[in-house]
Amino acid sequence: MYFSRPITALAAGISSVCAAVLPRQMNTTAVANTTTSTNTTLPPLSLDSDPFIIRARQLNDSSVTLGYMYAEYAYGAGYYATLRPKDEAIVGHLTDTTNPSNSSLVFGDEYPQGFVLYPLLSYANSSIAQIYSGQEGTKGLLVNEGGIVDWATQRVSWFACNQSLEYGPATAIWYRWMNVTTPRNCVDVLLIAEPV
Numbered sequence: 001m002y003f004s005r006p007i008t009a010l011a012a013g014i015s016s017v018c019a020a021v022l023p024r025q026m027n028t029t030a031v032a033n034t035t036t037s038t039n040t041t042l043p044p045l046s047l048d049s050d051p052f053i054i055r056a057r058q059l060n061d062s063s064v065t066l067g068y069m070y071a072e073y074a075y076g077a078g079y080y081a082t083l084r085p086k087d088e089a090i091v092g093h094l095t096d097t098t099n100p101s102n103s104s105l106v107f108g109d110e111y112p113q114g115f116v117l118y119p120l121l122s123y124a125n126s127s128i129a130q131i132y133s134g135q136e137g138t139k140g141l142l143v144n145e146g147g148i149v150d151w152a153t154q155r156v157s158w159f160a161c162n163q164s165l166e167y168g169p170a171t172a173i174w175y176r177w178m179n180v181t182t183p184r185n186c187v188d189v190l191l192i193a194e195p196v
């Protein structure tokens with residue numbers, strides 16, 4: 001696991017342990033082969049730059065929605081990306097809809113909160129997804145033609161885990177290398193951008 005703070009910040013129980021925007025990518029070359037492509041309901045086509053919320057759908061069952069992305073307060077300016085009911089969803093947008101490698105996912109408007117993913121490494125091959133107040137998000141975030149949130153920088157798969165966080169139980173969003181096994185108490189998900 002890869003945290004910006006001690007691992008003890010998270011309750012144990014996860015042996016290893018996902019994210020979002022709505023602009024549609026115009027450069028399909030750049031977004032090719034980056035997604036955990038599973039068919040999903042396609043949002044309308046006019047999503048460029050539009051604000052969106054992010055729904056976590058169970059990967060192997062399109063009828064199951066586990067929640068919508070929320071910024072769960074953790075410490076200082078740091079938040080974990082978690083799942084909550086739709087009416088608590090945070091609204092995000094992509095900072096660059098034409099160039100995924102320059103694009104980050106940012107929530108809020110006046111006080112932006114960047115969606116942050118640390119690069120995965122052999123000894124930290126999965127990580128919880130974070131959100132930082134007043135910071136830019138990690139570059140490479142995109143929404144592909146299927147409306148699915150993906151990270152162009154590394155091929156990752158998202159999963160969600162019920163666990164204890166700083167201030168109690170929550171369903172956290174994680175990401176892992178494709179060849180890493182999802183922990184037994186967690187569920188693989190697709191992150192789907194829905195226009196608001």
Ligand SMILES: *[C@@H]1O[C@H](CO)[C@@H](O)[C@H](O)[C@H]1NC(C)=O
Pocket residue numbers: 027028029030
């Ligand atoms: C599309 O993206 C690819 C890969 O990043 C890049 O090589 C190419 O120049 C881009 N095409 C356009 C029209 O921006």
Ligand SMILES: *[C@@H]1O[C@H](CO)[C@@H](O)[C@H](O)[C@H]1NC(C)=O
Pocket residue numbers: 032033
């Ligand atoms: C994407 O994947 C397909 C099928 O595996 C492959 O034929 C194609 O060359 C890949 N495209 C890129 C840009 O890697």
Ligand SMILES: *[C@@H]1O[C@H](CO)[C@@H](O)[C@H](O)[C@H]1NC(C)=O
Pocket residue numbers: 039
């Ligand atoms: C996904 O959708 C495409 C186009 O509708 C279809 O051809 C393909 O069979 C579908 N794949 C799966 C796994 O359902």
Ligand SMILES: *[C@@H]1O[C@H](CO)[C@@H](O)[C@H](O)[C@H]1NC(C)=O
Pocket residue numbers: 095096099102
């Ligand atoms: C990257 O995106 C920012 C907007 O977030 C834009 O101002 C900048 O020109 C872009 N840089 C490149 C190299 O496309």
Ligand SMILES: *[C@@H]1O[C@H](CO)[C@@H](O)[C@H](O)[C@H]1NC(C)=O
Pocket residue numbers: 066160161162171185186187
């Ligand atoms: C978390 O727990 C709730 C309530 O038991 C359950 O409905 C949900 O599917 C669980 N989510 C995950 C990711 O395990």
Ligand SMILES: *[C@@H]1O[C@H](CO)[C@@H](O)[C@H](O)[C@H]1NC(C)=O
Pocket residue numbers: 155177178179180
């Ligand atoms: C798992 O995937 C990562 C990223 O693609 C790669 O760097 C690593 O070597 C792979 N590990 C194994 C054991 O296959």
Ligand SMILES: *[C@@H]1O[C@H](CO)[C@@H](O)[C@H](O)[C@H]1NC(C)=O
Pocket residue numbers: 016122123124125179180
């Ligand atoms: C991922 O990391 C865990 C813990 O360090 C390790 O046991 C596992 O072999 C790694 N998997 C891959 C595919 O690198």
Ligand SMILES: *[C@@H]1O[C@H](CO)[C@@H](O)[C@H](O)[C@H]1NC(C)=O
Pocket residue numbers: 060061186187188
């Ligand atoms: C679908 O995923 C859930 C959660 O990871 C798992 O419990 C279930 O066995 C999977 N079902 C199938 C048919 O693979």
